[in-house]
Amino acid sequence: xxxxxxxxxxxxxxxxxxxxxxxWPPFIVLCLAAVVVGIGMQMPIETMIVTIKTxxxxxxxxxxxxxxxxxxxxxLLEHSQATTVMANVILKWVGERRAPLAMSLxxxxxxxxxxxxxxYIVLSGINQSLARKTGMPMLVLAVCLSTGLLAVHALxxxxxxxxxxxxxxxxxLGNLLWMGILVAIPTMFVAYxxxxxxxxxxxxxxxxxxxxxxxxTEMKQSYPSAxxxxxxxxxxxxxxxxxxxxxxxxxxxxxPTFIIWLGPPEVALFVGILLALYxxxxxxxxxxxxxxxxxxxxxxxxxxxxxxxxxxxxxxxAANIHQYATIxxxxxxxxxxxxxxxxLLKTAQGSTTVAVITAASIxxxxxxxxxxxxxxxxxxxxxxxxxxxxxxxxPNDSYFWVVTKFSSLEMKPMLRVYTVATLWMGLTAMVIIFxxxxxx
Numbered sequence: 453x454x455x456x457x458x459x460x461x462x463x464x465x466x467x468x469x470x471x472x473x474x475x476w477p478p479f480i481v482l483c484l485a486a487v488v489v490g491i492g493m494q495m496p497i498e499t500m501i502v503t504i505k506t507x508x509x510x511x512x513x514x515x516x517x518x519x520x521x522x523x524x525x526x527x528l529l530e531h532s533q534a535t536t537v538m539a540n541v542i543l544k545w546v547g548e549r550r551a552p553l554a555m556s557l558x559x560x561x562x563x564x565x566x567x568x569x570x571x572y573i574v575l576s577g578i579n580q581s582l583a584r585k586t587g588m589p590m591l592v593l594a595v596c597l598s599t600g601l602l603a604v605h606a607l608x609x610x611x612x613x614x615x616x617x618x619x620x621x622x623x624x625l626g627n628l629l630w631m632g633i634l635v636a637i638p639t640m641f642v643a644y645x646x647x648x649x650x651x652x653x654x655x656x657x658x659x660x661x662x663x664x665x666x667x668x669t670e671m672k673q674s675y676p677s678a679x680x681x682x683x684x685x686x687x688x689x690x691x692x693x694x695x696x697x698x699x700x701x702x703x704x705x706x707x708p709t710f711i712i713w714l715g716p717p718e719v720a721l722f723v724g725i726l727l728a729l730y731x732x733x734x735x736x737x738x739x740x741x742x743x744x745x746x747x748x749x750x751x752x753x754x755x756x757x758x759x760x761x762x763x764x765x766x767x768x769x770a771a772n773i774h775q776y777a778t779i780x781x782x783x784x785x786x787x788x789x790x791x792x793x794x795x796l797l798k799t800a801q802g803s804t805t806v807a808v809i810t811a812a813s814i815x816x817x818x819x820x821x822x823x824x825x826x827x828x829x830x831x832x833x834x835x836x837x838x839x840x841x842x843x844x845x846x847p848n849d850s851y852f853w854v855v856t857k858f859s860s861l862e863m864k865p866m867l868r869v870y871t872v873a874t875l876w877m878g879l880t881a882m883v884i885i886f887x888x889x890x891x892x
Contacts, residue, residue: 456771459492460800463764467847478847478863482760485848486767493771503770504763511762512755515569515850519758520751521721522573526858527747528728529577529684531739537681538578540585548586552596555579556644559600560636564608566692568601569854570717574685574724576858592651594859595870599643599877602851606804607639607838607881608632610699613808614838620812621819621830628831635835635884639842642880643873650869676731684728688720754857758850765801765848786822787889790815790833791882794840802848807841808834832889839885843878846871 463485470476470484483504490500528534546554558578562571579597583590609615609625609632618628675681695715714723732740785792793814798807815833819825824833845852846867856866 456493459489459771460768462492463488464846464848467764478853479756479760482757482764482847486760486764489764489767489771495767495770499770500767503766507763507766508759510766511759511850515758516755517718518570518721519573519754519854520748521718521725522570523747523751523754524744525574525684525721525725525728526577527743527750528725528732528740529681530580531743532681532728532732532734533675534577534681534684534728534731537675537678538581538685541678541682542578542582551582551586551588552592552648553644555582555593555597556600556640559597559602560604560640562689563601563604564693566689567611567717568598568605569851570692570721571601572598572851572854573858574688574721579859589651590859591861591865591869592647594855594861595647595650595873596644598851598855598870599647599873600640602804602842602845602874603636603640603643603877603881604633606808606841607636607835611805613805613841614834616805616809617812617834617837618831620809620816621834623831623834627828628834631828631831631835631888632838635839635881635888638884639839639877639881642876646873646876647869650872676734680727680731680734684724684731687727688717688724691715691720691723692717750857754853757853757857761802761848761850761853765803765806768801768848769806787824787832787836787886788882789818789822790824791836791840791885794837795843795878796840798841798849799844799846800848802846802850802852804841804849804851808837811837811840828889832885835885836882839878839881841878842874842881844871845874 466488467481467485470481486504486507487500490503495503542551542554542558555575555578558575559571562575566574575597579590579593582588583593605611607614609618609629614628614632615625617623618625691711691714694711698709698712698715714720729740732743790811794807794811797810798804801807812834815822815837819830819833822829822833824830847853847863852866852870855861855870856863
């Protein structure tokens with residue numbers, strides 16, 4: 453265990469040093485960190501290569517098409533000025549001074565039915581328009597949106613990690629739904645307040661740099677209606693939400709069956725692309741091929757980085773880090789045991805979903821010992837794993853790179869603000885869960 457911890461700490465330190473201090477490409481650094489862990493754990497070279505390739509491939513398979521489609525949708529919305537229209541509508545509702553709060557609430561509501569990755573990709577264009585219009589630092593808007601999405605992704609079903617854990621521990625999903633929302637609301641607000649505070653505290657060039665307005669004068673002369681501006685985002689969200697509802701509660705809710713076919717995130721995003729393409733052709737004829745080409749090139753870089761994060765996570769998973777979890781004094785830890793297991797797994801391999809699912813398999817045999825086998829004990833254990841899976845999002849988390857790259861942010865301010873925000877989120881959620889467990 454000591455050897456594994458030393459190797460892990462060295463790999464993380466090397467990763468942060470090379471990316472922040474020396475500005476090495478994240479793809480190279482993540483692959484290098486994976487090799488360092490493999491060598492440190494005396495992994496056979498053939499096994500290490502296969503594990504890295506498998507991690508790369510699995511990540512591309514799971515998120516690659518989603519990133520491409522989301523990037524194309526964002527490019528088309530920007531090209532047609534739809535994001536500018538949406539920014540104007542949102543600001544009219546909440547006021548310019550409350551733009552960060554608007555993004556936190558938007559992320560929270562949108563994140564209820566869809567994954568945080570796809571939600572951020574779809575909404576990143578609005579973030580950029582708000583940054584240009586209000587003069588708010590892009591970092592604070594990115595942190596507010598991303599943490600709003602992440603709070604419900606980690607704590608509220610039907611998201612896959614929390615749902616799988618609930619099924620494993622035989623927790624009622626309806627009961628877990630309202631409990632998860634109850635915990636996720638203050639968790640989201642803590643990240644919002646931290647984002648606002650940190651943006652003022654680190655008032656440097658990197659933090660204040662705004663996304664440049666690269667749209668041409670000709671594009672700005674033609675705007676879609678508010679209806680057509682929101683439609684390419686609303687329709688995919690409704691399709692994805694509808695499919696989640698049908699798959700979870702299909703026997704009790706009557707919805708059109710075509711939603712099952714159009715509801716997968718990739719299909720729903722493609723429908724959004726068709727709607728955005730129609731709006732772009734109506735308002736800004738020409739240059740569509742350039743927008744599509746630029747979007748695909750941008751997506752390629754993001755996919756490489758997220759795939760390298762997957763390779764790093766695969767190497768850490770191959771080291772069987774979870775086998776050391778049972779060494780901890782479980783009886784004394786109680787509700788904090790599932791929390792700490794999820795923290796360990798999330799920090800090590802990056803995926804919120806994998807951390808919760810793996811933690812559930814470890815915790816299940818020990819529910820009696822932990823005193824969590826009766827009443828709402830299993831539900832609190834599941835929520836504690838969700839809270840632990842928030843700590844912390846750093847460069848081995850694919851979502852970290854989605855937020856970073858889609859917001860055109862640097863590594864250093866992201867680590868200062870976003871990564872610390874996920875720490876506060878996890879701690880806040882765990883405190884609330886602990887207090888609720890005392891009341892049962």
